[in-house]
Amino acid sequence: MDKPLSLDDIRKEITELDTTVLKLLSRRRELSLDVARSKIEATRPVRDQTREEALLVTLIKQGRELDLDAHYVTQIYHTIIEDSVLTQQAMLQQLANPENRKPVYRVAFLGDKGSYSYLAMRKYFSRTCDDLVERGCTSFSQIINEVESGTADYAMLPIENTSSGGITQVYDVLQHTTCSIVGEMTLPVEHCLLTAVPSSESQINTIYAHFQPAQQCSEYLDSLTGIKIESCDASSAAFLKVSELKDPHVAAIGSADGGELYGLTPIKTGLANQKENFSRFIVIARKPVQVAEQIPAKTTLIMSVEQKPGSLVEALLVMREHGLNMCKLESRPIQGNPWEELFYIDVEGNLQSSHMQSALEALTRITRYLKVLGCYPSEEVSPTHVPLDKLPLPNNTATSASKTESAAASAHSLVARNGHPDTEIRVRHTVIGSDQFITIAGPGIIESQEQLNACAQQAKECGAAILRGALYPPQINQDGNLPNEQQSLQYLREAGLRFDLPFITEVHHPEQVTETARQADLLQIGARNMQNIELLQEVGRTHRPIILKRGLMASLDELLQAAEVIMAQGNRQVILCERGIRTFEGASRQTLDLGAIPALKSMTHLPVIVDPTHAISHINQLAPLVYAAKAAGANGIILDIHPQPAAALSDGETLDFDGFAEIMSELRQR
Ligand SMILES: C=C(O[C@@H]1C=C(C(=O)O)C=C[C@H]1O)C(=O)O
Numbered sequence: 001m002d003k004p005l006s007l008d009d010i011r012k013e014i015t016e017l018d019t020t021v022l023k024l025l026s027r028r029r030e031l032s033l034d035v036a037r038s039k040i041e042a043t044r045p046v047r048d049q050t051r052e053e054a055l056l057v058t059l060i061k062q063g064r065e066l067d068l069d070a071h072y073v074t075q076i077y078h079t080i081i082e083d084s085v086l087t088q089q090a091m092l093q094q095l096a097n098p099e100n101r102k103p104v105y106r107v108a109f110l111g112d113k114g115s116y117s118y119l120a121m122r123k124y125f126s127r128t129c130d131d132l133v134e135r136g137c138t139s140f141s142q143i144i145n146e147v148e149s150g151t152a153d154y155a156m157l158p159i160e161n162t163s164s165g166g167i168t169q170v171y172d173v174l175q176h177t178t179c180s181i182v183g184e185m186t187l188p189v190e191h192c193l194l195t196a197v198p199s200s201e202s203q204i205n206t207i208y209a210h211f212q213p214a215q216q217c218s219e220y221l222d223s224l225t226g227i228k229i230e231s232c233d234a235s236s237a238a239f240l241k242v243s244e245l246k247d248p249h250v251a252a253i254g255s256a257d258g259g260e261l262y263g264l265t266p267i268k269t270g271l272a273n274q275k276e277n278f279s280r281f282i283v284i285a286r287k288p289v290q291v292a293e294q295i296p297a298k299t300t301l302i303m304s305v306e307q308k309p310g311s312l313v314e315a316l317l318v319m320r321e322h323g324l325n326m327c328k329l330e331s332r333p334i335q336g337n338p339w340e341e342l343f344y345i346d347v348e349g350n351l352q353s354s355h356m357q358s359a360l361e362a363l364t365r366i367t368r369y370l371k372v373l374g375c376y377p378s379e380e381v382s383p384t385h386v387p388l389d390k391l392p393l394p395n396n397t398a399t400s401a402s403k404t405e406s407a408a409a410s411a412h413s414l415v416a417r418n419g420h421p422d423t424e425i426r427v428r429h430t431v432i433g434s435d436q437f438i439t440i441a442g443p444g445i446i447e448s449q450e451q452l453n454a455c456a457q458q459a460k461e462c463g464a465a466i467l468r469g470a471l472y473p474p475q476i477n478q479d480g481n482l483p484n485e486q487q488s489l490q491y492l493r494e495a496g497l498r499f500d501l502p503f504i505t506e507v508h509h510p511e512q513v514t515e516t517a518r519q520a521d522l523l524q525i526g527a528r529n530m531q532n533i534e535l536l537q538e539v540g541r542t543h544r545p546i547i548l549k550r551g552l553m554a555s556l557d558e559l560l561q562a563a564e565v566i567m568a569q570g571n572r573q574v575i576l577c578e579r580g581i582r583t584f585e586g587a588s589r590q591t592l593d594l595g596a597i598p599a600l601k602s603m604t605h606l607p608v609i610v611d612p613t614h615a616i617s618h619i620n621q622l623a624p625l626v627y628a629a630k631a632a633g634a635n636g637i638i639l640d641i642h643p644q645p646a647a648a649l650s651d652g653e654t655l656d657f658d659g660f661a662e663i664m665s666e667l668r669q670r
Pocket residue numbers: 032035046047048049051052055080081084085088
């Protein structure tokens with residue numbers, strides 16, 4: 001046998017490979033700039049999602065042959081394509097505005113090195129400029145001043161955050177500025193607790209933070225007792241303070257990257273109220289820019305309307321009449337005019353386009369005040385997702401409404417079909433209730449992080465849209481050798497992030513709902529809780545889609561009444577689930593009521609899915625029920641999977657990975 005390579009030799013080879021990878025990426029960037037040039041001549045848009053999809057399909061297939069899983073390949077290429085699109089956009093933008101090119105840009109931002117605005121600025125300008133003169137400021141008005149007076153060429157300003165909403169002071173300084181918005185960018189914002197010397201969360205008695213990050217972490221901060229929160233002008237100021245104090249009892253809130261510049265280390269991560277915390281920044285300059293027509297553009301307007309009924313609606317109707325999509329509407333009090341509001345509107349479209357021009361003309365006639373704050377390239381490059389029927393499958397596994405509405409149903413005002421078109425419920429890039437048949441897959445019960453991750457990976461590889469996993473009931477998990485509720489939720493959250501899958505888990509008690517809804521993308525009400533009114537009401541107050549399982553002894557009317565209870569609280573995103581009912585038949589555990597699918601479809605507009613897990617006595621009986629559910633018009637299926645079904649703790653029938661892959665492959669032929 002050959003002598004194995006030494007660690008040094010292996011690492012040498014890896015380093016060489018990585019150098020090659022970098023050279024290839026750099027060449028790819030060059031080529032994408034050539035593509036951009038050809039798009040100028042052909043006046044084609046930069047983004048071509050048909051091409052991206054075809055490319056991803058080929059790469060996934062090739063990746064599989066090289067033992068690389070689809071999710072890994074897709075993730076890497078989403079990053080590469082995003083870079084390619086933004087690099088092309090930056091180049092076209094520079095060509096469209098040649099007078100703005102300078103070797104060095106002076107940029108004003110809030111705080112100092114390491115603040116979030118600083119990180120956003122570095123990222124944004126990395127595509128357009130080699131050198132920056134950083135002009136750290138202590139307030140938003142100082143930042144705007146720098147640009148207005150010509151001391152800085154650009155300003156980077158945070159405008160909104162997914163946890164704390166619009167940054168009102170920035171909206172207010174925009175009211176009077178003579179500057180224009182010339183760009184935007186979105187930055188993922190991961191708040192951490194950082195210290196200068198080794199410490200632990202329990203030792204901390206003082207936290208330094210800017211009030212915006214503090215607001216975005218309010219739930220975490222509220223959960224602490226006896227801790228002093230010291231407010232700082234920017235996260236960078238908090239870092240500086242903590243680095244000077246060198247005290248194990250003090251910590252700063254900010255990003256890990258920013259803290260590193262001050263020698264700080266994170267002792268806790270993921271502090272924000274929202275699991276996906278993003279901030280959007282705008283870039284300001286003295287003069288407006290032209291947006292090249294190949295690039296998707298956004299235009300920001302500010303306006304005020306007459307104080308009379310319907311005047312705002314009338315203004316918004318102008319957008320509709322001109323086919324313009326409004327992606328943001330904020331209102332702020334007009335300074336000096338008590339109780340009058342100024343509306344900030346972001347519209348998708350180029351200011352130069354004829355429909356935008358004619359919309360503005362129409363708006364001028366019906367508004368009291370109207371000003372364009374700027375037109376700029378939209379930096380949102382939403383990833384292209386390969387549709388299920390085109391996703392190449394793993395090689396090793398796959399081989400191959402009633403006429404009249406029921407009177408009872410029409411009595412339910414919110415759920416009833418009453419001519420209402422099918423409700424489509426969007427969960428990230430999946431739509432439940434459309435023509436697409438979706439699969440929700442995962443372990444019946446979460447037994448360990450490894451087990452959950454293995455299931456999530458297989459679910460993703462085979463094209464499932466949503467990950468499921470039930471938390472082990474604490475009353476049974478008494479010796480505590482299985483993950484508890486909190487750990488299971490955390491595992492689900494991590495698996496969801498890692499495999500880019502939204503996830504669902506069941507809630508049993510009203511008290512669980514708020515916390516679970518904060519983390520999970522959907523919530524499930526189990527069959528035995530279908531008539532638990534308090535629980536139904538509680539989930540009805542959340543913003544998450546709810547899968548409501550039919551009770552073992554519940555009629556369809558009763559199921560719809562339960563859905564009505566949820567919807568009456570405000571949450572209109574209910575998905576009904578047929579999971580088998582109790583009959584005299586003992587051969588199957590419960591009897592899957594396939595007739596319920598078309599019946600529900602005529603009674604209600606809500607999506608209907610099927611969980612066949614409890615309606616069979618042997619796993620071999622599962623596949624036909626899955627295909628039958630699809631044939632009967634269900635919108636999707638729930639499948640329990642497990643790496644070793646024989647050892648599974650779940651009480652339902654569980655598929656092994658090969659059996660699951662086979663069903664997924666067969667499903668797309670049907
Ligand atoms: C490079 C191109 O532009 C964009 C980027 C792509 C890529 O990086 O592969 C693919 C399609 C376009 O959205 C192209 O059109 O080929």
